[in-house]
Amino acid sequence: MGYRVAVAGATGAVGRELLRILAERNFPADEIVALASSRSVGKEVSFGDKKILKVQNLETFDFHGWDLGLFSPGGAVSAIYAPKAAAAHCMVVDNTSHFRMEPGVPLVVPEVNATALQKAKKGIIANPNCSTAQMVVALKPLHELFKIRRVVVSTYQAVSGAGKTGMDELFTQTRGSFVHDPIEAKQFTKQIAFNVIPHIDRFLEDGSTKEEWKMAVETRKILDPDIQVLATCVRVPVFIGHSEAISIECERPIDLRKAQEALRHAPGVILRDEREDGGYVTPVECVGEDDTYVSRLRIDPTVENGLAFWCVSDNLRKGAALNAVQIAESLVEQKLLGKNSPLWKN
Structure with a gap:
């Protein structure tokens, strides 16, 4: 059985990547529609190598x-249209930050x-x-092995995280x-070329940024x-690919060999x-x-039960579009997608 899939924000970087990955992974879609704002209506976007979709409003x-809505149109837009889609029994996977910390909305x-998908009662x-x-x-x-108590992470985030304008x-x-030519900073607060900027999203009262806050509350x-x-x-002058230097402090003693083996066999990880x-x-x-990808794995001798490593990933794929499609695949696997989904019976 195939599904009817709507991609909202289809003309943006993540939206185009969503369409590409849906085609690459042969997601069971009988019908695909590309959606964007009225300004983009009539534009064409690719779905796979051969099919061209005309953008609708x-x-x-x-x-x-429609069975599935993959949303990446920006938080303010998702806030309006994602609930409308869900009210029509179209399951929404939203890439924006708007719903992440909302009670009753799984963050997956x-x-x-x-298994948290089974709690998606709001659609x-x-x-x-x-x-x-x-x-x-x-x-x-690593958490399953050693029970992590504390994480200290420094990120090196690509400009594509700020969209096409950042790139x-x-x-x-x-x-x-x-x-x-004169260097103008428009998207970022300072020059990004040949520079690094320790500032992503707005500042909060405690001196942290919203991006830093997101990492903390979302991990929990x-x-x-x-x-x-x-x-x-x-933010660093890299087009695509986020890097992270991560140090963890755990409840249980670290066995480096066991950590390597766990990472080597973990789904979605390459050591x-x-x-x-x-x-x-x-x-x-x-x-x-x-x-x-995980590299530079080593014991951190400065804390009890400490481990440090380097972590790299394509932020447009695992950080956005790929994860959304994997969520959709999990919904199919758990029989939670479509008009007969048990999530619509509550």
Whole structure:
């Protein structure tokens, strides 16, 4: 049985990636529709190698009879149209931050907490922040072994996390620096070319940023409410691929060999931990890849039961579109998608 799938925000970077991944993974869709704002109506987007979709208007679209809505149109837009889709019994997987911490809305990374999908009584499932998604995939097997108490993470986040405008700004500034054009910062608060910016999203009263707050609260919701997280989130001049330097403090003694084995066999993780030149993964190497890569695994001697490692992932895939499609696949596997879904019977 195939499903009718609507992709909202189809003209954006994540929306296009959603369409690409749906086709790549042969998601069982009998029908696909691309939705965006009225400004984009009539534009064309690709679905797979051959099929071209003409964009329709999200604002007037009738979701009755559609099984799945994959949303990435921005938080304010999702806030309006995701509940409308869910009210029409179209299950929504939302990529924005709007619903992530809402009670009754599961926040899901399938390799970590796929069973939480059974609690999607509101018909909306949230996709986590890109930096959170890759981190919890790596933390899950270590938490099961050693029970993590505390995480300290510094992120090195690609400009694609800020959308196409962020990527354009890095390109323009980089080119401008070689031809002596003036450098203008529009999308970011400071020059991003040949620079790093320790500021993503707005500042909160305690001095942290919203991005750092997201990593803390989302990790607790997905993995364990007792884990403490201190994050420092930094934008770096990389187009695609988020990197993270992660240190964990655990309740149980660390066995490095067991940690390596757990990561080596964990779903969605590839361990490449060779203690030699080039024996680790960088953002350039993870572009277009589905997995989260872990390298530089080592004991942290500065705390009791400490472990440190390097973590890299394609933020447009695992951090957004791929995770959303994996959620959809999990819904199919658990028989939670479609008009006969038990989630609609409550």
